[in-house]
Amino acid sequence: MLVIACLQANAQSLPKPTPRQLAWQQLETTAFLHFTVNTFTDKEWGDGTESPAIFNPTKMDARQWVKALKDGGFKMAIITAKHHDGFCLWPSKFTEHSVKNSPWKNGQGDVVKEVADACKEFGLKFGFYLSPWDRHEPSYGTDAYNDHYKNQLKELLTGYGEVSEVWFDGAKGENAKAMEYDFKGYWQLVRDLQPKAIMFSDAGPDVRWVGNEAGNAGETCWSTIDTTGLAPGKADPKYLNTGDEDGTNWIPAETDVSIRPGWFWHANENDKVRTPQNLVNLYYQSAGRNSLLLLNIPPNNEGLFEESDIKAIKDFRSILNETFVNNLASMHTDKRLTDKKLSTFLPVKTNVPLVISFNKKVSFDRVMLQENIANGQKIKSGLVAYWTGSTWEQLSTFSTVGYKRLIRSKPVETSKVRITITGSKGPVQLAEIGFFKASGRE
Ligand code: FUL
Numbered sequence: 339m340l341v342i343a344c345l346q347a348n349a350q351s352l353p354k355p356t357p358r359q360l361a362w363q364q365l366e367t368t369a370f371l372h373f374t375v376n377t378f379t380d381k382e383w384g385d386g387t388e389s390p391a392i393f394n395p396t397k398m399d400a401r402q403w404v405k406a407l408k409d410g411g412f413k414m415a416i417i418t419a420k421h422h423d424g425f426c427l428w429p430s431k432f433t434e435h436s437v438k439n440s441p442w443k444n445g446q447g448d449v450v451k452e453v454a455d456a457c458k459e460f461g462l463k464f465g466f467y468l469s470p471w472d473r474h475e476p477s478y479g480t481d482a483y484n485d486h487y488k489n490q491l492k493e494l495l496t497g498y499g500e501v502s503e504v505w506f507d508g509a510k511g512e513n514a515k516a517m518e519y520d521f522k523g524y525w526q527l528v529r530d531l532q533p534k535a536i537m538f539s540d541a542g543p544d545v546r547w548v549g550n551e552a553g554n555a556g557e558t559c560w561s562t563i564d565t566t567g568l569a570p571g572k573a574d575p576k577y578l579n580t581g582d583e584d585g586t587n588w589i590p591a592e593t594d595v596s597i598r599p600g601w602f603w604h605a606n607e608n609d610k611v612r613t614p615q616n617l618v619n620l621y622y623q624s625a626g627r628n629s630l631l632l633l634n635i636p637p638n639n640e641g642l643f644e645e646s647d648i649k650a651i652k653d654f655r656s657i658l659n660e661t662f663v664n665n666l667a668s669m670h671t672d673k674r675l676t677d678k679k680l681s682t683f684l685p686v687k688t689n690v691p692l693v694i695s696f697n698k699k700v701s702f703d704r705v706m707l708q709e710n711i712a713n714g715q716k717i718k719s720g721l722v723a724y725w726t727g728s729t730w731e732q733l734s735t736f737s738t739v740g741y742k743r744l745i746r747s748k749p750v751e752t753s754k755v756r757i758t759i760t761g762s763k764g765p766v767q768l769a770e771i772g773f774f775k776a777s778g779r780e
Contacts, residue, residue, distance in 0.1 A: 465502050707770070
């Protein structure tokens with residue numbers, strides 16, 4: 339009795355997502371837009387001495403970007419409102435280093451507004467990155483800078499409608515050793531002014547960095563970590579990559595990666611755009627490993643997405659759509675497992691196989707599993723087997739599942755499949771299973 343009571347108490351106290359985090363996770367594919375003076379100087383990091391006069395994207399069209407993102411199935415766009423060079427893409431009242439002193443639209447333009455408006459028009463969520471590191475601002479390195487940063491944050495949080503994600507990093511200049519970023523204060527401002535917004539950093543508070551910029555969530559990826567001692571810029575990337583089975587904070591991993599070698603557009607990288615197949619691989623390595631893909635597509639110096647990048651994301655989506663259009667498990671198992679809802683789930687016991695029998699042989703090479711993460715992440719390990727006609731043969735093993743686990747297996751033709759959860763942290767709530775035949779284009 340005591341053992342059962344302990345197990346129940348343990349399951350109940352498992353970390354769970356907030357509604358905000360739960361909604362974020364289901365976006366699966368979101369986009370980053372790196373754009374600033376670097377786009378005109380061919381640099382990745384500006385030093386803050388760039389003249390606003392160089393910022394002149396003569397054909398700038400945020401609608402073109404956001405429409406391409408929509409066609410590519412991306413659910414949110416996050417713009418670099420200010421990168422490390424300090425140049426502001428909106429006409430901030432608190433600095434002269436911004437679009438207002440550029441020739442673009444005679445200083446009357448506002449890139450942040452154009453992106454936010456386009457997102458509204460095409461039904462995407464909108465977010466921004468406001469780099470704490472500012473290599474232009476004179477107050478940087480003194481305590482006064484925290485007020486300056488908060489003033490700018492407030493402008494962005496109040497002037498552009500609903501904000502769905504705010505992206506923070508811990509990058510810091512050598513000249514700021516004595517200054518501490520007031521992350522607590524920044525985060526409070528976001529909570530107060532945009533309570534629905536997700537906040538990203540190495541240490542949360544809502545979502546965490548995946549620990550690399552190569553587009554690789556851990557093969558094992560827990561949505562939980564222990565944030566004790568962690569701060570933006572002060573976290574072990576390996577720890578962030580896999581998360582922590584025993585972590586007490588629900589802070590899932592976001593996989594940020596660029597479609598090109600650099601984060602910003604460079605003419606000499608126009609022939610180095612990832613192929614649709616490469617992007618599909620990133621999807622399996624992020625969304626398919628209990629993470630979320632934040633793919634960067636940088637506009638060029640005319641203020642447009644390159645056609646090559648538009649085509650790559652369009653084809654990426656059509657490959658995924660082709661692969662996942664037909665779930666072979668539909669009609670062959672409990673309805674709750676194929677209704678595309680996390681909230682309807684099947685309780686599954688550890689080491690009791692779940693058998694799915696098809697009424698005729700099916701061929702597949704992709705397996706999908708999802709947990710009802712609203713009640714936490716429980717699955718630690720499991721295996722998939724298929725019936726050869728005379729025996730069960732193991733197809734694949736897996737570790738964590740969480741929001742989603744996608745397995746790319748060898749192609750099999752079979753009439754029966756068996757899924758066994760071999761280890762769990764608590765009562766498993768299996769929300770979805772799927773068997774798919776990959777598009778021949780992958
Ligand atoms: C980092 C920055 O230093 C890079 O330039 C880039 O913006 C990346 C997404 O975040 O912290």
